[in-house]
Amino acid sequence: MANERILVVDDQPTAVQTCAETLAEDENGSLAGSQDTAHEISERGQEEKLRQSQDDYRQLFECAPDAILLIDNETGQILQANSAACTLYGFNREEMLAQKNTDLSAEPEQTRRITSGTRLAADQVVVVPLRYHRKNDGPAFPVEISGRFFLHQGRSVHIAVIRDITARKQAEDDLRNALAELTAIDQNAPIGMLLIDRDLRLHKVNDFTARFVGRLAVDMIGLRVGEALRCVHNLDDPRGCGFGPACASCLARQTILDTFESRTSGQDVEAWLSFLRGGSCVERCLLISTAYLEIDATERVLVCAQDITKQKRAEEQLEAEKAWSEAIVSAAPNIVVGLGERSTILIFNEAAERSTGYAAKEVMGREWIDLFVPKEMQQELYGIWDEIVTNRLIEHHYENLIITKTGERRLISWHNSVLTEDGKFRLVLSIGEDVTERKQAEAALHESEERYRSLVEYAPNAIYVHFDDRVLLVNRACLQLFGARSEVELLDKSIYDLFHPDFHPAIRERIHLVRNLGEPVPPFEEKILRLDGGVVDVEVTATPYPFGGGNAIHVIMRDITERKRDEEALQQRAWQLALLNEIGSKV
Incomplete structure (x- = not known):
């Protein structure tokens, strides 16, 4: 019923x-379902069977x-x-x-x-x-x-x-959430996803693919892959995608066909493809992965494609920069060495060859510390090496003696950096400067520094001494003129860092006169660069200063900012007077 x-x-x-x-129960208190039974039993006059039926329904109710x-x-x-x-x-x-x-x-x-x-x-x-x-x-x-x-x-x-x-x-909610997540992934994944049949026709594409191509996803369904993606070679043959001369060598097409045949996935295949975009041809490198699927007994291949063109271009640029860097390292005026595990020599440039007397082929693969560091210092240097490598120090400065091929000891100032690859130690890149003569000059200068300092420290004009174009001594007035808080901010700086670039040629010429001819040069107006970025007009006088077997240069500077301002004011006043005289003569 x-x-x-x-x-x-x-x-x-x-x-x-x-x-x-x-x-349910009927009007006599029996559970529903017993009504028809009770009626049938009453008609037959079998009350006992009715009670039994009621008990059965009661038991069914309870159980x-x-x-x-x-x-x-x-x-x-x-x-x-x-x-x-x-x-x-x-x-x-x-x-x-x-x-x-x-x-x-x-x-x-x-x-x-x-x-x-x-x-x-x-x-x-x-x-x-x-x-x-x-x-x-x-x-x-x-x-x-x-x-x-x-x-x-x-x-x-x-x-x-x-x-x-x-x-x-909960199961329904989980299923609904899972479907929502899959839909969100499909529509928002930052890679193209395509579902393709054996005839290489599209059955489904995600939004990313449609945006990549520049057309609606619904318009791509049913088209062959090349036509849907607007591959330029789709036009090579009237039959379309898969029939042109270039199609036989297309890595993307071959990867999809191989997946159908082998029923196994294809992973990370890089394929350069040409697409039509806005009437012009553009090259794109796609990283393609495939998966074989059977949906309702129908074969499909899921294709995931990621545009890695920028990455590939960056890799090509990186390779070019690497070659360029190697050339720069080789020709660099400073010592450049690259040291692997246990200070094994991996890079040894031409400056290193000149400074040590060794050819690169003589030292490659040998331990730097064992070959070049004096025996009495090797234990200390191995400890510093372990500190640099273990702590992955990006910036590390150190000075130590090395022994050249002829047995001469030279003092080298090192700038060390740890290079890593995939988070693992690769090498220590060390750039070294031979500071032997400079340090000797500094030591000689230090002998007379105290005597000279008492004379210049309280002079009203700014005074500094430089040797080999580096500042060795400054007085208080010089610190004030450059806006420095302490000597450390100026000592060992190149003098060209202190003067405006417009005056560098003239400074070089004056240094040549003082250093090589041993003659003072007359006062000359220049501009200095304060540490805070300000520019100040100064009058500079330079004289030779015997030092360490050569000539240092003693420089006196006077701030002429006020004088320049007064001169400009006088010039302005003179111009105004001349203008008034001219106007008066015409009246």
Whole structure:
């Protein structure tokens, strides 16, 4: 017998047809389903069988795995409850029969509307696909409710079969979330994804691919790959993609065909392809990976393509820069050495050959510390080496003696940097400057520095001494003129860092005169660069200063900013007077 089934959606009952059987009680207190049986038995006069049938239905009621409640429609009072209902809600039977259906509901108003607003119809099943109920200890949980509304002993009641759908709803939510995530990945992945059949026609593309091509995804479906992506070689043959002369050597096409044949994935295939963009041809390097799929017994290949053109161009540029860097290192005026594990020599430029007397082929692969460092210093240098390598020091400065091929000892000032590759130690790049003569000059200068300092320290004009174009001594007035807080900020600086570039040619010429001819030069107006970036006009006088077997240069500077300002003011005044005289002569 077909029964009408009511599906409740948004608290609105909707009739549908169903053949489902539902437990209920008749007006004599028997559970629904026993009505027809009782009628048949009464007709046959078999009361014993009727009682047996009632017991069977009672047992079925108690043993049902779902919660079953008989509820008064007017009050919502629970009249009967099976064991599964007590277990589900966490009440004993006495407590359960003291509850109303709104007490069990986490949505009592919706429950009250359904209870009081559903018409009586014993042949209809009302289904509430989702409602939230609450257990005795408080937590809410989702349930599905099937109910039948009828008269029982003269009162309007309904029997509700309640099923806990927590696990099912969680599974549905998980599936829905997974589908949403997959859709989001498909549409937002920063790589192109294409689903292709054996005829190399597109069945699905993601948004990234469509943006890459510059057309709608729907317009690409059904086209061969080359046509869809606007490959220039798609036009080489009237038959289109796959038939042109260049198609046979196309790595992308071959990778897809190989995946179909081998049914194995292709990984990280780099393919340079030509595409039409805005009427012109552009070259792109794609990193392609493929996966073989069977969808509904139909073969497909999933293609993931990433545009790595910028990366490849950068790699090419890096290779060019590497070759250029190697040439620069080779021709660099300073010593450049690259040292691997245990200071093994990997790089040895021409300046290193000149300074040490060794040819590169003589030292490559040997340990720098063992070959060049004096024996008494090797233990100390190995300790410093371990510190540099272990701590991955990017900047490290150190001075030490080396022994040349002829046995001469030279003092080298080193600038060391650790280079890594994939996070692992690669080498220490050391740039060295032979400072032997300079250090000797500094030592000689230091002998007379105290005597000279007392004379110049408190001089009103700025005074400094330089040797080999580097500052060796400064007085207080010089510090003030350059805006330096201490001598450290000026000592050992190149004098060309202190003067405006416009004056460098003249400075070189004056240094030549003083150093080589041993003659002072007359005062000369120049501009200096303060440490704070300011520019100051100065008058400079330079004289030779015997030092370490050569000539240092003694420089006196006077700030002429005020004088220059006064001169400019006088010139302006003279111009104004001349202008007034000219105007007066015309009046």
